[in-house]
Amino acid sequence: MAVWDRWMISSPWRIGAFRFHSSTLWADTALRPSRGRGTSTSALYSTDFDIGSLAKDVFFSGLTSGAVAGIESASNGWNFWHNKPLLLPSIEITAEGIPAIGQEFALPGTGEVTQVPVGILKKGGSAWADVSKFQNEVSYSMMVGQHAFVNHPVTQMVVDLTTTVIPIGGALKIVGRATGKTFLKASSKILGTAQMTGTRGHAFLSKAVAHRYALDPRVSRVTMDLGYRKLLGSAAPKALRYGPRPDVGVLFKSGKFKVFEIASKSDKLANLASKNEKFIRDWGFRGVGSQKVISGARYINKLWPK
């Protein structure tokens, strides 16, 4: 019976900046053609999702051609290790031969009947144009009968980035939700808006620094273009008449703080450093702090003036 129920796709997928393991669809990891007779310890998957026919076809055709090559290679291995030919009928799996998920089908040549338990999720009716191609090294494994195992890389895989694809889909969803939540949580730490100046890159760098620190779990508050009172709250002395407004202020949970000045074209770097140092020192804030002057925006503006 179980011919097609022991596939495995386990490959690190790389999409954008995220890298994760697509082990959600199949979790069978005991497939080793070199071990010849090795057994499969588990064959887990879940297919409670819909599949778009176009994506399915492409997915299966890649898988099938790889499977054939893999089985041939596994047979050679089998013959080598056992010194007798693998008792397998000729296998002809074509794209046309792949049935829909859940549908029973007979493996050509063996007559064994099984169900196809694999699928990929494709939400919505995305067009072929939406489907992006990735040159992923997708290795999958397959068991034929009770004996042969294959593990063959498919060099081209089609995934739909605009929708969610399993196994990418589940992980993407999780990553997406987690990232969304993280960003949302991080953004809630930020007070104020970046100062707009006539220097190209000033606001961008301010935001970049603010978000970089907002994502840091050690940070409790980030301010943009606000004074020390807003940054430090009750730790800052009250009733001060004047004070610097650093482009970015970062308050750590430990009580330490850091202020950033993004130098614009008219600023004097030494002045920016001096005024914050002097202010922090004079008013003896309870947490010791540091200040950083970033001159990057000046170079951006020098190369590409606003």
Next chain:
Amino acid sequence: MRHLKFWKKKKQFDIIKLYKVVDINQAKTFQCKEVFRACTEFFKDCTDEYPNHYSLNYSNKSWKTLQGFEKKLRKHDNIDLVWLYASYSPEWDSFYENHFSIGNAMMNSREPPYTSYIDIIITIEKGKLSSNKLYQFLESLTGGFKFDYGYVVSLREGFSANNERKDKVGLFGLESTVEEIDLRWSNNVCGVKEGYIRNIYNLNFLNASHLEQAIIKELMIDDVGTTSKLDGNITIWELTDEELKRAKSKLDASPYVIANNKNPNLFLSTEDAKRFKQAMTID
């Protein structure tokens, strides 16, 4: 990115720091504009240039000419001037340049502490500052600004003139920290009227209380350094590098050094330290 041009010879700077301990009345009557003019002339005397960047009260706004800045100053009373900064640098991307700043921190608070200080910090490239010019300037200052303590420290480019430590310099930025030792000094500056010093330097400007202080007195008796009078209140104590080492080794074991790196607890454990801090800080 001048700071990254490692093949260029690093500049040396002489940094003059002068402190005056003030109460609220003295802070209010501080003639900031006059002192600013004196500093500007001294700056011009040393560098042959007037500053080309002026800034006021920590604001982001700046002025490029002395005339423009003075016009702005005329609109302010002295009590509204809490921090003035002026610098000259022909380079647009330099972190280290000739500059001076005048701070009257007490006037920055609507609920000021009992005691605070006025400080003048002047940074001049080495070689441009001569003893004669310096003493003339200090004498001219003492007419309107009788400072209580001061010193001159020489630092290489890459060191912060404020905290006298090396800055962390990166590709596109510079980072400096304000540490406990800096706060210890700023919270206890009023100790200079009772014989305490920040640390020992090649050139020190001491008041009468310092001359009465046992360890400094002892060092002077031992002929460590040479002394000369600047005026009735201030004595200049000049030490060579050798003498500085000797003096340091003695003073490191003394509670009279506020910014003592080796034994910070010597000062902090004194009753005076608690009293000074109470007088100089607000909750």
